[in-house]
Amino acid sequence: MTSSDVRGVAPAMSVPVTCLVTVLFALSSWGSFTNTRFSYLGPILVVGVLIVGTGISARLLRVHGSVVVLLQLLLGTIATSLLVVHHPFPVAGAGRARLVAVMTEAYAAFNPFDLPMSGPDVAPYLIPGGVAAVLLADILAITLRRPPMMGLVVLGVFTLPFSIIGAGGWGGVSWVVFVFTATSFLVMLRLDRAQQLGRWGRRLDEDLPPAPAAGPAVIGVSAVVIALLTPAWMPAPNVTLPGLGPGDGNGPLRVINPTVGLYDDLRRQSDQVMVSVTPVDGDTKTPPSYLRVGVLTKFTGTEWTSGNRDVPADHTGIATFDPPMSDETLLGEATTYRLKASDNFQSTWLPIFTHPLEVTARGPWRYDEDTLDFMSTEGRDETVAGQEWEMTAAPVEPSQERLLAAGDPGVSAPPGMTNLPLLPDKIEEIALARTAGEDSPFAKAVALQNWFRHSGEFTYSLERDVGTDGAALLDFLTDNKVGYCQQYATAMAVLARELDIPARVAFGFLGGDQDEDGVWQFRGRDLHAWPELWFEGIGWIRFEPTPAAADTREPDYTTGALGNARNEPEAPLPSAGTSVAPVPNRPQREAPDTAEVADTGDEGSSTGPLWIGLGIVVLAGAIVLAGPTVIRRRRRAARLRGDAEDGWTELGATAIDLGLPWSGNRSPREEALGLAPHLQDREPMVALQRIVTAVERNRYAERRVAAAVGDDVRLVAATLRKHADRRARRRAALWPASVFRRRVAAPATEGPVTRSERELISS
Template sequence: MATNDVRGLTPALGVPLTSFLTVMFALVSWGSFTDDRFPYLGPILVAGLLVVGTGVSARLLRVHGAVVVLLQLLFGTIATSLLVVHHPMPVTAGGRARVVAEMTEAYTAFNPFDLPMSGSGIAPYLIPGGVAAVLLADILAVSMRRPPMMGLVVLGVFTVPFSIIGAGGWGGVSWVTFALTATTFLVMLRLDRAQQLGRWGRRLDEDLPIAPAAGPAVIGVSAVAIALLAPAWMPSPDITLPGLGPGDGNGPLRVINPTVGLYDDLRRQSDEIMVSVTPVYGDTETPPTYLRVGALTKFTGTEWTSGNRDVPSDQTGVATFEPPMSDPTLLGAETTYQLRASNKFQSTWLPVFTHPLEVIAKGPWRYDEDTLDFMSTEGRDATVAGQQWRTTSAPVEPSQQRLLAAGEPGVGAPPGMTDLPLLPDEVEEIALAKTADQDRPFTKAVALQNWFRHSGEFTYSLERDVGTDAAALVDFLTDNKVGYCQQYATAMAVLARELGIPARVAFGFLRGDEDEDGVWHFRGRDLHAWPELWFEDIGWVRFEPTPAAADTSEPNYTTGALGNAPDEPEAPVPSAGTSVAPVPNRPQREAPDTPEVTDTADEESNAGAVWAGVGIVALLGAVALAAPAVIRRRRRRARLGGDVEAAWTELGDTAIDLGLPWSGTRSPREEAGILSPHLQGREPMLALQRIVAAVERDRYAEHGAGAAVGEDVRLVSAALREHADKSSRRRARLWPASIFRRPAAQASDGPTSRSERELISS
């Protein structure tokens, strides 16, 4: 006897859709890479639905599993290519060229420290990866019928931000994302198990639940709850819950690269007010010095990062500090400032003036005693936006004589401040060549600053991004010599370390603008980066290598008799393709990209790609509309050539398609009695009686050898269609309802019918 499979569109959609939702919820964690999730989640949603829809349609059509995967791969690739490069075929010459160009541009712009990037900038990498995750999850959960293995895909998705950004930055997974992903994953497992059990048919005891027991659901929910709550008691502070984070704990906090996104603002050069500063006590007449946000202490060879920070819980945002040097005469006048961040400044670091003596910042803030950087313990969930705090600071004002008298470089400096990875030999050769005539650490530092700032070899420009790897560094120092403050600060810090001088890169704001109320406003265009070098008994000292074309001023202790001209030369004329800020007032905002004029061939190619995409979408729509009718015809042919039960099922689906009453739970004679009024003529009535007799004999006779009734079913079905109205016949032919309806399991299904026959025969 044949057993009826769990049929219909609803059970066919259950596992694929929940698998798709699980991956989509997991992909939300990739929001760490971008300031807007829609540019990558939207295209993944469209292409993913196409992949899942192709799989569902092909499986309903009983297409071979390998062919289903090939179709999903084909349509997924076409959709992804259209969404990313606006060309349907990435393997053709034109499509491949566009893919290479798009990926090259995204790779050039991508920098783990520049995160979050703009949505369109990082999307060419995220969209193909997300669609691939959806496809792999569908293959494992549906095609291979191994839903638990789909958890490996989710784990891989979660691992991407962890491996690139680190758990201490914004690369962690929020508890909401984790809970939604785990919930849909459990629902997928539950639907898969119910579908497998449903294939065995109806239970003999109708009072017992058809669904599996609640035990697995309780276990799954408990596992999710434990996974969410356990980090609050475990000694790992990288995953937090609201109100249960590590800010009030006693263990150390490990912060990894929390400065993501600030260099993106550095290049944006907006007029938005980021921080407002009001002098309260002390020297309220002197303009505030550079407002420092943080310091980068580790150079990996491709980027400067904040490194790993072990910050104990007692180093909170309310703290006092000793002067950074033993000689109090090097400390300037103290000033207390009231600071307020605008809602636009989404920074996880708290800006303070260099060399703070006291900070009062309530909230989830802790500081690193080596750098005096203040960082949020809750990452992206708690930024400085809209916050107010107070700080007292005094500038360090060493004289040239004091700096010239500094001892050996590195004495008393924090560890690791001269560490460098393996770099090309040219970097060390340049450092030695530019300081060959100097014999003291301070004069070597000034020589490097003067080379960048006054030699006339370098050009300030916001339009040239020279990259961050070792090859780009050598190219910047030897060839193009065009860049903005990031390149100059990082290059001087690297050269200083090559000379054995402790160095780091600080970032923050230049001097702001004062309004009529005496409030200083630091804007997006004031964002800046500069190097700081360590000198014995003095501490960190600021230098300014960025050329004078930008409104930057070199410190007084680096001028005078140390070799730089008293009258600074005009900024060099930039070479073709670069631009210099026209007014030496502030680092000018980056000029908008000039739209390129495309030729007719490119326009035709774009139009062809668009029309090809429209044609593909139209074709897929037509396939989706025609699929139910095609599935219905295939089922009809298979059933009419099969056994009695298959023919009886075909008769029931015909009734359902025509809108006639058919439940699938009544006895064959009851179903026939309801269909009889819809038949006309003696032959269809006799054929229906023969069908009922054959079904009863097959189900309840000891040996159950029923005669073939395919021709009788054809006769009865034709009579039912002839008796129905035109709209019912049209609907049954084009959009058969039986495809989308799951009839109740019949008494004959599977092992149940055999058990009943054994009981009767005994």
């Protein structure tokens, strides 16, 4: 390494290091997924330093850019595998088994309803994603010398929390993260521009005053401040596009899973008041409880969601509802409440009690007539925070006799409320075993509730998060019977659907505290989830499977004589060698291909997430590798159809791809002298002479002559490729250097130029 190389080490490090810092600042926004940012940022920093250090060292040694990228990719992949899987090449044997286990466990643990997570469970996904962002940013900003394009990487990193969690709450990007990221990005652009200008050499006009150094800083700071403050100052415009469709603009509102981000408070146990409830007519006989926020009706196999809602425009927040059942004697005393949400409750759903008779909520609220829950039409732009509304509701008080008399759900049952994805067969066997001997849907439901609450097998805890997918659910029901309300509600709802009982999951507030003014206050720690089951002639009623340690109260209609059945000996769970007769008339789902794994828990985890991740990596790699080749072919086709200058450019690109001498700054005759030794045959030399003549006439003649030289260029280029070595031809085909080449000095002419060659070119 020469002394000039040593002096160039610091400038060569400045842009790559700043690029790495910029991406790390942006990646800190992924803290929305976990409470322990260092669990993923630490490993990404280690691998990022390795990638950047490899790039700096290789570039100082004048290694070709394609080789630099391959080295970074190889070392980055090995380092990431060591940090995540503790194996350098997890492609077979124990390494692959470890990779499958780690990634599947992380996939099962990832639950958008329970973010941020308290442990490093999702780190195996965040670390490779962050390393990929670092590598891509280094390729764009350093290898390809396109630093502004690195902003696309930052944008993609910022987009991930928005797309999964949403713009509000935990899904937003902190203004601190934005400021540091934007500032670092601008510093990187400034350093890159300074390096480019420094390559021009010493100033010739020393008398001119230097440009003020504060100018770029003022511009950069102004840009960051404006970008930060403008969205807060600008009102959200109410833009209506021209009516091009057949509708009148009052069609249904489609809402897809607006519950993401609400379940995080279940484990945060906040003492902040979320909703205040005041009985309009004074105190009530029964304290208000189970204030419902929303309903989850669809189980995807990995989580419960609200599904796709088609909510008509006339279902506004001011509405009157019929009693939930035809027999009004099943209803308790109606009470009118005045509700107010605090500024801390950023929910897009409106809390109401389960069986409303009348609701008065002004604003962009609409209700779903199937679930009777209210949602905002403005999304995160209009939440319930700070709003007031009134409602009248009456509790459902059916008798056990009436519930026991309810037959199997018929055609009047809500559609889709017994649908389940492909699950391990043992889950259905558990449902049948725990309800053996019960002859009515309601008795079976009570048996399930009693098993969770009173068998002594299950423990309530906020510390353990077991997930809600099929493998995690089976593990919760058989081995690790520890969880909080979300696990109990979802487990009972799934088991009920296995028995063909319509079921869904509701979430909201369990109960509140009454202050001295008679106002009931529901706090963050009161957030709760519970199942609701549907019975013929009665409708939806709630159950409470969460153990009593969580201060929950089972409904009165599930206690008494029927509830005493919990003291009888329980039926044993089916073993792997026993079978239970299936429910009559139930459509049989295809058995999963993991029967053995169902008994052992984590062995039955699916490798689907692994193959999806590998497919994305392979696809991204193929795009990166194929991109230069595709660009080169398109440019070649366009140039061969052009004039002499286009043909000359194509000839130069061919020389650069093959590693032949080509400066781009010399005259056509000088460039031709460098190519002549590589032609060897007279016919391509004559063709090269015609190309040079056409270019010179086009540049220097009094009147430009548009000459087509495509055939001559093809002949000369083919001859150059013919006499090039195999490695050069392969490199030109797979990674054409001309795509990345700028106008820099070419290598010296290789070999002597014969007298006949010089005369041919000069004649």
